[in-house]
Amino acid sequence: MNALKTTLLLASIALLTSCRNKNNLEEVVQIPEPEAQETQSIYGNPADVKAEKGKFKMRGLPYAYNALEPYFDARTMEIHYSRHHLSYCNNLNKAIKGTEIESWTLEQILKSGDPNNVEVRNNAGGYYNHNLFWETIAPKAGGQPKDSLAAAINRDFGNYDTFKNQFVQAAGKQFGSGWAWLVVDKTGKLIVGSTSNQDNPLMPEMPIKGTPIMCLDVWEHAYYLKFQNKRGEYISAFFNVVNWNAVEKKYLEVKKNNSI
Numbered sequence: 001m002n003a004l005k006t007t008l009l010l011a012s013i014a015l016l017t018s019c020r021n022k023n024n025l026e027e028v029v030q031i032p033e034p035e036a037q038e039t040q041s042i043y044g045n046p047a048d049v050k051a052e053k054g055k056f057k058m059r060g061l062p063y064a065y066n067a068l069e070p071y072f073d074a075r076t077m078e079i080h081y082s083r084h085h086l087s088y089c090n091n092l093n094k095a096i097k098g099t100e101i102e103s104w105t106l107e108q109i110l111k112s113g114d115p116n117n118v119e120v121r122n123n124a125g126g127y128y129n130h131n132l133f134w135e136t137i138a139p140k141a142g143g144q145p146k147d148s149l150a151a152a153i154n155r156d157f158g159n160y161d162t163f164k165n166q167f168v169q170a171a172g173k174q175f176g177s178g179w180a181w182l183v184v185d186k187t188g189k190l191i192v193g194s195t196s197n198q199d200n201p202l203m204p205e206m207p208i209k210g211t212p213i214m215c216l217d218v219w220e221h222a223y224y225l226k227f228q229n230k231r232g233e234y235i236s237a238f239f240n241v242v243n244w245n246a247v248e249k250k251y252l253e254v255k256k257n258n259s260i
């Protein structure tokens with residue numbers, strides 16, 4: 001019995017020692033966060049998305065695909081940027097290659113391109129609209145506009161809530177695919193409206209005309225994975241990621257460029 005007790009005691013000491021050693025080892029070795037790795041491998045890096053050879057490039061995103069969680073989900077952001085937006089960019093490059101408009105700026109193509117050329121119209125619109133969209137949303141954003149943009153909104157809509165209601169209505173009532181817009185018209189006034197498909201307020205004969213400073217993509221590809229048919233909830237979520245500083249910067253640029 002004494003021999004058995006001694007054996008058990010020795011075995012216990014050995015086990016304790018091995019546990020302690022293991023604990024010590026874990027304290028020393030830095031084990032990488034599995035979640036961080038997983039995010040990287042699943043969603044990738046927007047900077048790795050490159051257009052095929054052509055005039056227009058993918059500009060990257062100033063944040064990670066998952067940076068707008070919980071409002072815009074990472075999976076939708078990744079598909080939206082790396083597949084939908086990339087297609088518009090590649091197809092625009094193909095549509096203008098070797099034509100007289102290849103040397104035009106994007107704005108010139110939108111303003112003066114042939115509206116009956118659907119390849120150019122849809123893909124130039126798709127490329128421009130998404131660039132503006134990514135630029136005017138951000139993590140840790142939302143809230144309300146400030147300074148000169150707030151003053152212009154109050155001047156042209158009466159107050160922020162009236163502006164927001166009009167924008168929400170425009171986004172909600174756009175039938176089928178399209179975009180809601182806040183634009184500066186040729187007199188310098190801010191107006192809200194919507195366009196179909198990838199049309200853009202710089203194009204001729206649009207229901208809303210002017211220079212866009214903020215937009216919301218209401219194609220189902222922008223929200224269906226997270227929100228399904230609930231476009232209203234997606235529109236509400238958008239107001240948590242609007243980058244008002246970027247929108248104001250756009251507003252001041254338009255004012256300066258158009259001397260209005």
Ligand code: MN3
Pocket residue numbers: 080084130217219221222
């Ligand atoms: Mn889209």
